Amino acid sequence: MHPQHRTAGQPAQDLPVVALTLGDPAGIGPELIARLLARPEAAQLANVVLIGDPWLWEAGQRIAGVRVALDPVDSFAAARGRPATGRAAWLAMDTVRPGDVSLGQAGAAGGASVLRALDACMDAALAGHADAICFAPLNKHAMKLGGLRHDDELHHFAQYLGVTGYFCEFNTLGDLWTSRVSSHIPLKDAAAALSVAGIKDAARLIHRALQASGVPEPRVAVAAFNPHGGDGGTCGREEVDIIAPAVRELNQEGLPVQGPFPADTIFLKAQAGEFQAIVTMYHDQGQIAIKLLGFSRGVTVQGGLPIPITTPAHGTAYDIAGQGRASDAATWQAFNVACRMGRSHRAARAAQA
Structure with a gap:
């Protein structure tokens, strides 16, 4: 700009x-x-x-x-x-x-x-x-x-x-933005904090925020919660029961969101330019990646x-x-x-x- x-x-x-x-x-x-x-x-x-x-x-x-x-x-x-x-x-x-x-x-x-x-x-x-x-x-x-x-x-x-509506922090690094479904809570509570509604809110909010920052058609990805994206339900069912249904409903609304992608590879896709935003499931899932990619250049945006x-x-x-x-x-x-x-x-x- x-x-x-x-x-x-x-x-x-x-x-x-x-x-x-x-x-x-x-x-x-x-x-x-x-x-x-x-x-x-x-x-x-x-x-x-x-x-x-x-x-x-x-x-x-x-x-x-x-x-x-x-x-x-x-x-x-x-x-x-x-x-x-x-x-x-x-x-x-x-x-x-x-x-x-x-x-x-x-x-x-x-x-x-x-x-x-x-x-x-x-x-x-x-x-x-x-x-x-x-x-x-x-x-x-x-x-x-x-x-x-x-x-x-x-x-x-x-x-x-x-x-009174949904709000959350966005962490950004240049053209890459992240939102999260849960934030400053103990990790042991992160799974219980996941919901279809929460994931949809986080995705909608970051999509609107990117548009407000000058990106007309943001590409948004959604991270999985469990290792290997849950391995089809054998390593946790959050992807099957919560995250994938949220993505489907967002697509039905016309929001071109993709996922869930395993959290250990999703940032590689974003770094390659495939996505401009990632919806993460809990605080450190996105924070560690963003700060490793560019701690001295990161920005926090108060969303919602x-x-x-x-x-x-x-x-x-x-x-x-x-x-x-x-x-x-x-x-x-x-x-x-x-x-x-x-x-x-x-x-x-x-x-x-």
């Missing part, structure tokens, strides 16, 4: 508004966002609104060794109609004091800071002032210490945004929400925080996905209006 170039003085109203956060203040997020916004093309892809603490933004630039000029705004609404200047907008917000953050350590103050920034972004989305959200890495333990009442950020997003939300798939990397060594490759990819999906989201909203 090539950037849409704009010159200073032209209105930026045709660009998607992408809300950007600094992530966990004790992690590598601030320096990653500094590197991201130091790229001139970032402001050509979207009307970017960076939200966060001024001291933390200064620290991120210092660690990254860059200086980035921003345009101060006092609200997301004000950022929506601003002229394109080649710079991101800056919405200052006090969420945490420097003395309450210990670099490289998960803490309640940092977790609460992350929640406040994300909630402000979601408020902007609910009000129609933001078209996508891209957040720098966060830490679930810190967020729980800081007040998170859910297992993960996705469930927090879903409740905050009033989602009323607004696109993306983040780099790696974590806060507390062990190297503040050292200026963190790569922004995955952050750049997450930002690009947010821009593409934000553009589609904005167009769909305009069409409905």
Whole structure:
């Protein structure tokens, strides 16, 4: 996707508004966002609104060794109609004091800071002032210490945004996307979590998400659950009783989904270009493959929400925080996905209006 170039003085109203956060203040997020916004093309892809603490933004630039000029705004609404200047907008917000953050350590103050920034972004989305959200890495333990009442950020997003339907995380690596039927549950419970309805929901959702990201006719494969795809029922019956029936019903709906394919070969097919998406049955079935194929470039997309939300798939990397060594490759990819999906989201909203 090539950037849409704009010159200073032209209105930026045709660009998607992408809300950007600094992530966990004790992690590598601030320096990653500094590197991201130091790229001139970032402001050509979207009307970017960076939200966060001024001291933390200064620290991120210092660690990254860059200086980035921003345009101060006092609200997301004000950022929506601003002229394109080649710079991101800056919405200052006090969420945490420097003395309450210990670099490289998960803490309640940092977790609460992350929640406040994300909630402000979601408020902007609910009000129609933001078209996508891209957040720098966060830490679930810190967020729980800081007040998170859910297992993960996705469930927090879903409740905050009033989602009642199916939602799940997508993990992406370039042109390859994965969804999963079960996520953050013990492996011993994964078989019981499988259902025809769950597989169909996961397949439909990733098909729609890929279309929103610019792929008009996604090719979707479904992974088996058991070794060797169950060997015709001799090594487990989930494929016979649940997965294959789900695939048949999806085909009857007109969705060109294929499978189930044994999990130990399905990613070879995708790597060869046969499929752009894989529906996996449980968390590590897809995560191990995606991270092995490209850990430093992976992106997590929060699927099934009323607004696109993306983040780099790696974590806060507390062990190297503040050292200026963190790569922004995955952050750049997450930002690009947010821009593409934000553009589609904005167009769909305009069409409905």
